[in-house]
């Protein structure tokens with residue numbers, strides 16, 4: 001779903017690349033943290049996915065589109081498939097909660113009937129039912145970020161990017177926000193969250209991609225921010241080439257309200273969330289690779305997908 005192949009980004013009038021030869025695959029439906037100190041390239045990575053910046057070298061595929069070959073007129077369609085959340089919320093200060101969320105649908109030309117149905121459903125999903133008429137300044141920081149998440153998700157994009165969404169929030173509130181992103185992820189939306197919030201990352205046991213000075217220095221399944229855990233398969237280490245078309249979002253992407261959103265339907269526990277698999281893996285078994293892959297295929301948390309090689313370079 002999101003694929004980086006040897007991606008280097010050097011901004012004009014700078015010498016050191018902001019991203020340096022990054023290879024990465026984030027399959028559809030995954031939740032991945034991107035961690036690293038300030039200046040390590042997290043936001044650059046997000047901006048490249050949205051095509052707000054262009055790569056200097058390498059290739060990025062998003063939902064089957066090669067961004068370098070994507071004509072300018074198709075960029076809006078790309079962005080419709082990517083919801084974005086930022087550290088500073090970016091709400092419209094003079095619009096109510098309802099209007100802030102509705103606005104995202106209005107600009108897409110949605111009908112009033114659809115807006116009247118979808119906005120309350122989404123506000124309920126993010127835990128803001130009953131706050132429709134409030135203005136942003138009448139909300140806490142955590143509530144404002146929930147509005148921003150509702151706005152990013154109201155058209156049910158297949159990808160949600162969150163760039164330090166908890167950067168302005170206290171730890172308890174941050175955890176609530178990440179749990180909300182997790183809930184959104186469980187409906188099938190791919191979530192990529194840039195952060196340096198160690199507590200939150202460690203609490204979630206998700207994939208952790210670490211950048212250091214623009215270099216991808218580690219990529220861990222069920223990772224821990226500080227100690228790390230399980231190295232992941234690197235791009236191209238295994239498996240035959242898979243055609244690029246396989247990475248495409250199917251037509252008729254389901255933009256209905258997923259079952260997990262039904263009132264009272266809380267998030268289900270995912271496979272591998274607890275249990276022996278993870279324990280065993282943390283005990284220091286060998287990295288996954290072509291040789292190690294077979295016995296692990298039954299193991300649970302690893303084999304949701306395989307690394308892909310889409311070019312023969």
Ligand SMILES: Nc1ncnc2c1ncn2[C@@H]1O[C@H](COP(=O)(O)OP(=O)(O)O)[C@@H](O)[C@H]1O
Pocket residue numbers: 011012014017018036037038039040041042043044045
């Ligand atoms: N628009 C830009 N022009 C020039 N340099 C930039 C620009 N945006 C980011 N950079 C540089 O690229 C590097 C990575 O920045 P960024 O992606 O914002 O990192 P992070 O989000 O991890 O803090 C930094 O050295 C930063 O100064």
Ligand SMILES: [Mg+2]
Pocket residue numbers: 042043044163164
């Ligand atoms: Mg940043």
